[in-house]
Amino acid sequence: MRPDLCLRNAGRRYGLRGPWVLRGVDLAVGPGRLVRVEGANGSGKSTLLRLLAGIDAPSEGRITGRPARTAYVPERFPPALPFTAVGYLTHLGAVQGLSRAAAARAAREWLERLGAAAYAETPMARLSKGSSQKVAVAQALLAQPGLLVLDEAWTGLDTTARAELERAVAERTAAGGSVVFVDHDPRRLAGLSDATYAVRDGGVVRQEPSQTAAAPGPHVVVETQGPPDGRLPEEVRRTVSSAEETGPGAHRLSVPAPHSDVVLRALLTARPPWHVVSVAPQATAR
Template identity: 60%
Template sequence: MNLTGVGRRYGLGGPWVLRGVDLDLPAHTLIRIEGANGSGKSTLLRLVAGIDAPTEGRITGRRPRTAYVPERFPAALPFTAAGYLVHLGRIHGLRTAEATGRAQAWLARFGAADHARQPLSELSKGTSQKVAVAQALLAEPELLVLDEAWTGLDTAARDELDRGVAERVTAGATVVFVDHDPRRLAGVIDITHRVEGLGLVPVAAREAAYDAGPRVRIEVTGASGATLPTGLPGAPAQEPGPDGTLRLTVAAVHSDALLRSLLTARPPWHIRQLSESAAPEPTPRTEPSRIP
């Protein structure tokens, strides 16, 4: 999906919020949107998610299955937490039993399983936000749009959302997000754009996706003659380890998905050791990155 010359204003003759925006949304890509408060970031995300239509310009290409987490979650809806997730799952085309199972799983992942039967209107702000991000992730969307989705989450839930984002990108989805923390997913972002004036300015891409942020080292052994599966999550760096082991180093947000891939491979790989690995010092750039 692509945005070409897109502009948005509210009301006839109202001031332009965005104008002349070009943005490509390739699959398998994590895209960060930056900009000052009130610059139009949320408006851009609503256009990407299909919540708003452009006043001018075109959005072309196939509309992917999309999930969206707004900056403010409408917690006054007449549902329980689990009921809301099942309802949204049904809207996304899931059968009731499947939606129920995914709702329970995501509430558990975000530490909110005890609130499943609680009305949305009675939830704390933090728990409401957990429901908001769970409804987006349970549908396994092809396009995931997150507007300050980490705000209000506790540390464990923020880490879980990081993992959920990494899983969607690994599965081939496009994720577009805004967050006030400049370190958010800094080691795994593919493309960054900044809203300036009324337009969108590309920012130099992060170095090869995995040069920054916390990383995990996994020492593994396989059956005689076994080769690693292709397309492993996080594209881990590989080097020989002691006693015939293989060392894999990957961004921490991809470590859970990588472990699942290794353990479910045929034949499965044996995990010998798991440890933290310091991120290397970034290599100075001599020329700007090309933005796709």
């Protein structure tokens, strides 16, 4: 397993004598973790995310353990680029180490998932703000990054694309990737974060669960049956909120609703596959 991504006494300022935006930051993000970052406008949230993603280098301190494949969705994405949507994504996929054929396939798959397949051949400069944002999200997910950094990435997306991005976050963490995100909506991935950090007064402070306003989101209960001596697939164990063994090979899983697709896919594609007995909202599950 890869090491944690760590910031040690990290600081960032712009210019040799500019004011410090962040200073003395210590933070660790482990594999498979989902981390939320909060803070007022102008507090330094985006600066912290840019340090984590490697877009900016720290002015002091150090960063270690960054995965080889790191992806970043900025708050503002430059749409006026001399490519079509699929051409741009194919180019970036090749830059990230995919073959041209694999990059082209991944580009079209993500455009389809995000509801932008109709705009694949449209020049980037002619895309609407919402379609440009879908391309921004797609470019970050092409090569299955070990670290995904999202700065207000849901802004401008329609309902379908927002839900698809939430599923993609679940897929990344279930596969052992790390995800760090900022979003203005406190209900975004509510109750699912492994840690929440607040940026204020140039520092970063870990929030205790009681300090976070967002309540846990809706869950579903999945009853599943595997081999008598079977161990739940790793992707499932990383994603569920709880797992209760109810008999030989039988489990009752409490799953965040946005992540249920990931859990069901992992169960059904396991070797040997697990039988899904039932799926029900947690409030009505028996």
